[in-house]
Amino acid sequence: MPLPKAELHLHIEGTLEPELAFALAARNGVRLPYADTEELRTAYLFDDLQSFLDLYYALMAVLRTEQDFEELADAYLARAAAQGVRHAEIFFDPQAHTARGVPIGTVVEGLGRALDRSEEKHGISTQLIMCFLRDESAESALETLEAAKPYLHRISAVGLDSAEVGHPPVKFREVYEAAGALGLRKVAHAGEEGPPAYIREALEVLGVERIDHGLRCMEDPELVERLVADRVPLTLCPLSNVRLRAIDTLEEHPLRAMMDAGLLCTVNSDDPAYFGGYVGDTFHAVHEALGLEREQLRTLARNSFEAAFLDHDEERRAR
Ligand code: ADE
Ligand code: ZN
Numbered sequence: 001m002p003l004p005k006a007e008l009h010l011h012i013e014g015t016l017e018p019e020l021a022f023a024l025a026a027r028n029g030v031r032l033p034y035a036d037t038e039e040l041r042t043a044y045l046f047d048d049l050q051s052f053l054d055l056y057y058a059l060m061a062v063l064r065t066e067q068d069f070e071e072l073a074d075a076y077l078a079r080a081a082a083q084g085v086r087h088a089e090i091f092f093d094p095q096a097h098t099a100r101g102v103p104i105g106t107v108v109e110g111l112g113r114a115l116d117r118s119e120e121k122h123g124i125s126t127q128l129i130m131c132f133l134r135d136e137s138a139e140s141a142l143e144t145l146e147a148a149k150p151y152l153h154r155i156s157a158v159g160l161d162s163a164e165v166g167h168p169p170v171k172f173r174e175v176y177e178a179a180g181a182l183g184l185r186k187v188a189h190a191g192e193e194g195p196p197a198y199i200r201e202a203l204e205v206l207g208v209e210r211i212d213h214g215l216r217c218m219e220d221p222e223l224v225e226r227l228v229a230d231r232v233p234l235t236l237c238p239l240s241n242v243r244l245r246a247i248d249t250l251e252e253h254p255l256r257a258m259m260d261a262g263l264l265c266t267v268n269s270d271d272p273a274y275f276g277g278y279v280g281d282t283f284h285a286v287h288e289a290l291g292l293e294r295e296q297l298r299t300l301a302r303n304s305f306e307a308a309f310l311d312h313d314e315e316r317r318a319r
Pocket of ligand 2: 011189212270
């Protein structure tokens with residue numbers, strides 16, 4: 001029996017498996033520049049975050065209709081359920097779709113159709129986190145928040161993702177203030193490739209409750225002390241860090257050191273179709289590579305529920 005767990009760092013577009021990508025391409029008349037799923041998989045060799053993002057955004061061309069987004073989310077939820085996920089807080093990137101002429105309503109309603117059935121069909125409670133692309137302008141983020149207003153009943157939080165270096169959190173101060181005023185919770189990717197200063201800024205300027213990745217906090221002992229004291233959750237993604245070359249090998253991942261330092265660590269899959277595994281596979285991989293014992297894996301699972309945006313009753317039901 002896999003450990004019951006919550007997944008808190010999962011880009012729904014990053015769950016697009018090659019088989020589904022080709023099926024949607026055929027249905028929507030989109031031509032992919034790969035002969036077949038095998039050839040596509042051979043392109044999954046990345047040098048860094050940007051080289052992954054280039055392929056990730058290109059492949060999204062196959063996602064066009066509500067039904068596409070529904071099938072994408074339903075396929076993720078089925079896989080996640082088999083690996084013990086009981087609660088999922090799911091990122092989506094509206095600007096990556098609206099830029100291609102797919103309205104935000106198509107994305108949110110399509111995902112919503114799968115999420116509405118998730119508890120009954122997969123035993124997974126869900127929330128949606130709308131991410132702003134940090135390599136797009138602050139104005140575009142504000143326009144995205146405005147366009148999302150008819151769908152806020154489906155959205156729990158805002159996040160910040162895409163190319164990190166050169167796009168500090170402060171660029172998005174205004175949109176995070178506006179999101180907070182609308183009652184949305186806040187997270188942000190920080191310290192994946194960017195410096196520890198971006199983690200501080202996400203906390204101090206954007207007022208985020210969780211840091212997505214936060215890997216590079218380990219370069220700044222004072223920051224670690226603060227994250228520990230405030231019990232700020234980090235949504236780590238060890239397989240992603242290796243595939244995007246933030247770390248050479250999984251054996252060198254600082255997860256164990258981070259847990260030993262008292263950080264509130266969770267492990268997650270990020271973009272599992274691209275990085276070699278879903279969250280249960282990730283638990284298994286850190287057990288094997290870092291020698292984490294059953295008790296430490298249980299701590300990671302417990303942390304995932306503590307860090308989730310669930311109230312006490314919801315948390316008890318999900319565990
Ligand atoms: N979008 C999808 N995956 C991402 C990651 N690992 N970092 C930043 N943006 C992303
Ligand atoms: Zn991510």
